[in-house]
Amino acid sequence: MRALTSPEAGVAQGRQDLGLIICSGCEEMVDTIPTDGVKIIHGYCGKGECERNTAQNS
Numbered sequence: 001m002r003a004l005t006s007p008e009a010g011v012a013q014g015r016q017d018l019g020l021i022i023c024s025g026c027e028e029m030v031d032t033i034p035t036d037g038v039k040i041i042h043g044y045c046g047k048g049e050c051e052r053n054t055a056q057n058s
Helices: 048-056
Strands: 019-023 029-033 039-043
Touching: 029 039
Parallel strands: 019 039
Antiparallel strands: 019 029
16 A cells, blocks of 8 residues: 555644545545544545456456
């Protein structure tokens, strides 16, 4: 898994977002969400190969 740090992670609109949404296919950060503590949620980003993998696994 890649490091979960990036310039856009953690601060959005003047508040601290401690929740990360990570794509289960490509392991890229999809978005951040405001949470009371550190949370990591896995989903799919919907891009090319990840989208095809999601359809094949259904």
